[in-house]
Amino acid sequence: MPLDDDKGFLNRADEFMQVFKKGAEFTQELLRENERLRFRILEMENVNNAVPANINNQGENLRLLQRIAELESEKADIVERIRQVEEENKDFANRYVEIESENNNLANLYIASYQLHSTLDFPEVLQIIIEIVINLIGAENFAIMLLDEKTRMLEAVASEGIDREMVPKVSMGGGVIGEVAKTGENYFVPDLDSYEMDMNSPMVCIPLKIKEQCIGVLVIYKLLMQKKSFADVDFELFTLLAGHAATAIFSSRLYSDSERKLNTIQGFLDLLTK
Amino acid sequence: MQEFKVLIVEDSPTMRQLISFALKRLRGIRIVEANDGVDGLKKLSSENFDLIFTDINMPVMDGLKLVSLVRNDPNNKNIPIVIITTEGAQEDRERALALGANDYITKPIQPNRILDVTRSLLHIP
Numbered sequence: 001m002p003l004d005d006d007k008g009f010l011n012r013a014d015e016f017m018q019v020f021k022k023g024a025e026f027t028q029e030l031l032r033e034n035e036r037l038r039f040r041i042l043e044m045e046n047v048n049n050a051v052p053a054n055i056n057n058q059g060e061n062l063r064l065l066q067r068i069a070e071l072e073s074e075k076a077d078i079v080e081r082i083r084q085v086e087e088e089n090k091d092f093a094n095r096y097v098e099i100e101s102e103n104n105n106l107a108n109l110y111i112a113s114y115q116l117h118s119t120l121d122f123p124e125v126l127q128i129i130i131e132i133v134i135n136l137i138g139a140e141n142f143a144i145m146l147l148d149e150k151t152r153m154l155e156a157v158a159s160e161g162i163d164r165e166m167v168p169k170v171s172m173g174g175g176v177i178g179e180v181a182k183t184g185e186n187y188f189v190p191d192l193d194s195y196e197m198d199m200n201s202p203m204v205c206i207p208l209k210i211k212e213q214c215i216g217v218l219v220i221y222k223l224l225m226q227k228k229s230f231a232d233v234d235f236e237l238f239t240l241l242a243g244h245a246a247t248a249i250f251s252s253r254l255y256s257d258s259e260r261k262l263n264t265i266q267g268f269l270d271l272l273t274k
Numbered sequence: 275m276q277e278f279k280v281l282i283v284e285d286s287p288t289m290r291q292l293i294s295f296a297l298k299r300l301r302g303i304r305i306v307e308a309n310d311g312v313d314g315l316k317k318l319s320s321e322n323f324d325l326i327f328t329d330i331n332m333p334v335m336d337g338l339k340l341v342s343l344v345r346n347d348p349n350n351k352n353i354p355i356v357i358i359t360t361e362g363a364q365e366d367r368e369r370a371l372a373l374g375a376n377d378y379i380t381k382p383i384q385p386n387r388i389l390d391v392t393r394s395l396l397h398i399p
Binding site: 100101103104107108110111112114115118128131132134135136137138140224225226227 | 291382386
């Protein structure tokens with residue numbers, strides 16, 4: 001037990017010594033701070049002694065006040081300019097996004113147009129129209145119908161995703177398809193989401209026109225599953241298809257006919273000259 | 275300037291032209307086109323490529339078979355491959371990525387999507 005008492009006593013002594021040391025350090029710190037503050041006071045006094053000379057100088061004060069006002073005004077101008085530049089930056093960023101989107105759309109339109117006029121072979125032209133409608137518009141089931149000048153009936157000449165025989169023959173002015181061919185106006189189903197496939201009433205029907213003459217229609221029955229709605233570029237593509245596809249089809253048919261006639265005439269000539 | 279060689283494997287001339295047209299906006303890209311998987315493999319055996327774009331549905335050899343063969347070819351197994359397809363189902367995407375495709379783009383495509391993927395895979399700023 002006495003040993004325990006001694007240990008307790010020694011511990012308390014250590015603690016006291018620690019507290020005493022800390023107290024000494026704190027006192028020294030206070031002294032240093034005191035010294036620093038005294039030095040600072042002296043500095044301030046020196047500055048204050050120098051000020052009265054300027055205070056008496058009214059002209060200099062006015063000049064400084066004017067300069068301050070000028071600088072304040074300049075600062076306001078700069079702040080306003082920064083605001084304007086930031087605003088312009090935002091406009092440029094928005095414009096950049098718009099131009100980028102426009103650029104993409106133009107690229108699609110350029111490719112579609114380029115491909116449509118890249119051949120005079122009728123089956124190839126039909127294949128190109130199919131590729132454009134799948135790859136650039138995103139349709140899954142659709143058909144290209146052409147007008148038979150003699151019977152005045154619209155008949156499918158190519159299809160994708162559906163049998164060509166499934167597409168009904170339509171007379172000019174008959175039903176949605178015939179009406180589009182007659183009026184030359186695009187048709188879009190009012191609500192894409194609620195549309196149910198009906199061969200007589202497609203979700204989209206685009207007339208293929210050369211000037212005001214309709215030579216056929218493009219009918220779309222179903223879009224690819226990831227294609228939920230039409231974008232601006234799709235409407236541009238439909239407009240392009242309405243004109244360029246019609247011209248390409250018409251030219252290729254004329255070319256095929258003339259080739260056939262030329263071959264026939266050539267055959268006759270060969271017979272006659274032999 | 276660093277030059278990258280890109281192989282486009284696609285049976286549709288319209289799509290090939292669209293992808294080429296988009297890629298030409300990037301500097302230092304050289305494009306080689308192939309009509310189907312077999313044609314693509316031929317070109318891969320004779321040249322080195324930095325990136326491959328391939329369709330899935332093609333005659334002769336489809337795009338998934340091509341991905342699988344490229345990934346098992348010691349000379350070309352590290353080339354990034356991007357699938358461009360009409361197949362939008364999640365299981366198709368997962369199958370392609372599981373075979374080793376690096377990205378999966380569904381049609382209809384926008385040129386900027388092709389540019390973004392190319393920049394990302396070729397580390398072009």
